[in-house]
Amino acid sequence: MDAHGAFSDEERAAVYDCIFNRRDVRCEFLPRPIPPEVIGRILRAAHHAPSVGFMQPWDFIVVNNPSIKSALHEAFTEANIEAERRFDPVRARAYRNLKLEGIREAPTGVCVTCDRNRAGPVVLGRTHQPDMDLYSTVCAVQNLWLAARAESVGVGWVSIIKPERLRSILGIPKEIVPVAYLCLGYVATFHQEPDLQAAGWAKRAELPALVSFDRWGARDETHSMFSAPQAKVHQP
Numbered sequence: 161m162d163a164h165g166a167f168s169d170e171e172r173a174a175v176y177d178c179i180f181n182r183r184d185v186r187c188e189f190l191p192r193p194i195p196p197e198v199i200g201r202i203l204r205a206a207h208h209a210p211s212v213g214f215m216q217p218w219d220f221i222v223v224n225n226p227s228i229k230s231a232l233h234e235a236f237t238e239a240n241i242e243a244e245r246r247f248d249p250v251r252a253r254a255y256r257n258l259k260l261e262g263i264r265e266a267p268t269g270v271c272v273t274c275d276r277n278r279a280g281p282v283v284l285g286r287t288h289q290p291d292m293d294l295y296s297t298v299c300a301v302q303n304l305w306l307a308a309r310a311e312s313v314g315v316g317w318v319s320i321i322k323p324e325r326l327r328s329i330l331g332i333p334k335e336i337v338p339v340a341y342l343c344l345g346y347v348a349t350f351h352q353e354p355d356l357q358a359a360g361w362a363k364r365a366e367l368p369a370l371v372s373f374d375r376w377g378a379r380d381e382t383h384s385m386f387s388a389p390q391a392k393v394h395q396p
């Protein structure tokens with residue numbers, strides 16, 4: 161970074177590399193523990209996320225205890241059975257074959273929570289959009305995910321679990337919202353494409369079809385934005 165805060169070409173490429181090669185990791189966690197200083201750096205990155213009114217509504221519960229992980233895994237299994245039933249029979253069969261969590265295998269779990277009252281009843285930027293504190297907490301999750309990728313630590317978000325079960329297992333007070341349960345661990349390899357894409361469940365949409373100019377749906381097909389050469393990084 162230069163004296164004015166501009167990144168070099170290599171630094172910029174490293175950031176895009178990290179973004180395009182971040183993956184949701186559900187299995188293949190190695191048992192090797194993540195050193196405390198690495199967890200510390202990852203949480204510090206999460207804590208430097210933007211937040212509405214600089215509210216910083218998050219807390220981080222670090223889960224190492226195997227019996228707590230087992231209880232969380234049981235809660236996942238209950239929720240997963242219910243989730244599977246919502247799909248039609250063909251899709252349900254495909255769903256059953258997906259691996260959607262690594263709660264017990266991951267050496268570390270992190271639950272990211274949101275304290276909706278942290279900054280009192282009136283918060284700059286939240287008056288007309290009260291959920292901005294939750295969105296801020298999700299920004300912290302994304303910072304965590306990217307910092308972990310930079311540390312070669314895989315992260316998997318497990319949302320197939322009832323919030324009240326998360327609350328009771330982790331002793332989260334009722335006024336605090338559990339936003340994300342994340343599984344963290346080193347992996348042998350980061351997959352190049354999302355697991356759900358590799359499994360044929362869903363695929364990445366074409367970006368130009370999602371961008372419009374000035375008005376919803378007003379697409380300018382001739383716009384050169386996406387015809388520029390791509391950065392030399394793998395973009396699944």
Ligand SMILES: Cc1cc2c(cc1C)N(C[C@H](O)[C@H](O)[C@H](O)COP(=O)(O)O)c1[nH]c(=O)[nH]c(=O)c1N2
Pocket residue numbers: 182183184185186259260261316317318319320353354355356357
């Ligand atoms: C809010 C939220 C919640 C979940 C997820 C993500 C997000 C953002 N994802 C991960 C999701 O499936 C994954 O991000 C996409 O499939 C794209 O893959 P990559 O993240 O690019 O590898 C996810 N994955 C999974 O296996 N079990 C889960 O419960 C969830 N829940």
